[in-house]
Amino acid sequence: MTIKKVKQQIITAATKEFLSWGFDGARMQAIADKAGVNKALLHYYFESKEKLYYLVLKTAFSDLIEALLEIFGSEEDFEPWLKRLIQRLLREINSRPQFSRFVIWELNARKRQLPRLFQELLQERTQGRFLERIQAKLSRAGVGDYPAEQFMLNVVSLCMYPSIARPLLEQVLGKELFSGPDFIVQREEEIFQLIKHGILKRTRGDI
Amino acid sequence: MTIKKVKQQIITAATKEFLSWGFDGARMQAIADKAGVNKALLHYYFESKEKLYYLVLKTAFSDLIEALLEIFGSEEDFEPWLKRLIQRLLREINSRPQFSRFVIWELNARKRQLPRLFQELLQERTQGRFLERIQAKLSRAGVGDYPAEQFMLNVVSLCMYPSIARPLLEQVLGKELFSGPDFIVQREEEIFQLIKHGILKRTRGDI
DNA sequence: ATTGTTCTTAACCATATGGTTAATATAATC
DNA sequence: GATTATATTAACCATATGGTTAAGAACAAT
Structure with missing residues (x-):
């Protein structure tokens, strides 16, 4: 057996509940109902609300991080890379709009667990190379003096x-x-044009 | 007397609490403590958590809306207008970073009250003229074919x-x-340059 | 001072919620 | 088929939380 069917149902239900309502708003009973299961079972499998929350978060994050790294990491030339980057970011975020709202909020309201989780998932895997990679990409595109941080923020x-x-x-x-x-x-x-022209103009010292 | 000192203390405390924790995470007791007051007093003045929440929201919003309208509405020429727009948006949001996170999240998790509140505060006062005004500004700057919606989103x-x-x-x-x-x-x-060049380039049909 | 009105509080109350337990059903092992 | 381990549940429990009440301060009006 790969992964307990019931367990998966619970995780799915929990994910929906947490993403919709946040930690404080989420109700264990609601999760149980949604999963068509007795509330005690949640504790049988996942011990506590916090633990379940943490697991949901970790799973959801892993997926997202994976997607992002893949998106940012590809080895195309600058313009097609930028185009695809934008395309995929838009697609990614629009396929799970609630998720980003959730992350932003929970990182605000419940500072405790999230940072630790990030450390685990991200830090070790990118180790600050995020910006370096982007800078390299910019250099290869002939606009190496354009700061990667600003580019990325934009x-x-x-x-x-x-x-x-x-x-x-x-x-x-x-x-x-x-x-x-x-x-x-x-x-x-729109975004593609804006970024492209914004960069080119600037680095040529125009106007 | 203008406005009851104690009442104001409570509102201040409630604002902090709600903005930090959201509706679900906020605790009446915490608000009372923060205001140095008995919990029953909150109900004496504000009846219920929902009512208090609503009031806090309304107050905070009024301020923000006021600021935004003022920012977007000024009558300068395009470039200085844009520069000031950016400047003030940045300043505004950075003076209350929690607020926007809060709005975005609560509008996600508690769809009920917020829309009604918005209707009250905003709709009547701007009635969709938001975009029209911006479009006019763009026209006067000689870039009238640039869509106001995209401009504003950017x-x-x-x-x-x-x-x-x-x-x-x-x-x-x-x-x-x-x-x-x-x-x-x-x-x-950075933002100023990006927007400016992004617009100019495009409308001239340049590469 | 006396009375009446507005504030403010300590002590409660009802309920919702996360969590536990003990018993039962289901599946696995022999 | 008996026995053991694993799932699953109904019934509880303790506590936190929003809300109420009744009594007493504080203060104003007379």
Whole structure:
């Protein structure tokens, strides 16, 4: 047997519950119900709410980190790399919009466990090379004097924010934002153009 | 007497508590303690947790909305306007980083009350003119064919995301991000250049 | 001083929630 | 088939939490 069917059901249910409501808002009973199982079983398998939470987080994170590393790591030339980077960031975040909101919030409200988890999952695997790699990529593209940190902040901000703040933005604008499949594609092009021109212009000392 | 001193203490304490922990995580007892007051007094003045929450939210929001409208509404020429827009967005968000995280999260987890609140505070006052105004500004700057929605998303994303995701980003990068007063200034310039060049290039149909 | 109104509190209350237990069903082992 | 180990549940338990109540301060009005 690979992994207990019931156990998996619980994890799935727990993931939904935690991502929707955060640690404090999540209810063990709700998880049990969603998994079609008695509450005591949760404790039988996972001991406590904290432990279950931690496990859910770890699993969800592993997936995300994996995806990100893969996205950032590819070895294409600069322009196609940038295009794909944006494309995949947008896709990634839009396939799990709740997740990023959740991470940002929980990292704010419950500072305890998350940092430790990050250390485990990320630090050792990238060891600060994140920025170095990007810098290398920029150099190869002939814009090595452009700071990788700013570059990275720009790309990530542009890709992530609208999805994360979607409920907020839609309220403020008073209309649907991601309507139609066009939106994401448009946005993709917009970000690409913005970054590309923003970089080129600057490094040539233009205007 | 303008506004009951004790009442104000409670609101202040409640604000801190709710912004730090969200509705579910916030504790009435903690608010009472922070305000140096008996718990029953909270109910004497504000009836219930929900009511208090709602009030806190409304107050905090009013302030923010006011600031934003003021920022977006000024009548300068395009370039100085953009520069100030960025400057003030950055300043605004960095003076209350928790607030935006909070809004984004609560709008995700507790969809009930927030939309109603927004309607009350915002809709009537801007009535979709938000984008129209920006579009007008762009026209006057000679780049009227640049879509206001994309422009707005870009500016806001670039200004807001790093502050909101700060804990996350610092974990991933493994270093302080907002160290030194330089950072904000640098970022200010970076965003300004990016947007400016991104717009100019595009509208001229340049590569 | 006396009375009445507004604040403020200590002591409670009801309930929800995470967690436990002891008994039972199910599957595995012999 | 009997025995043992593993799953699963119903019934409880302890505690935390939002909320209430009744009594007493503080203060104003007379």
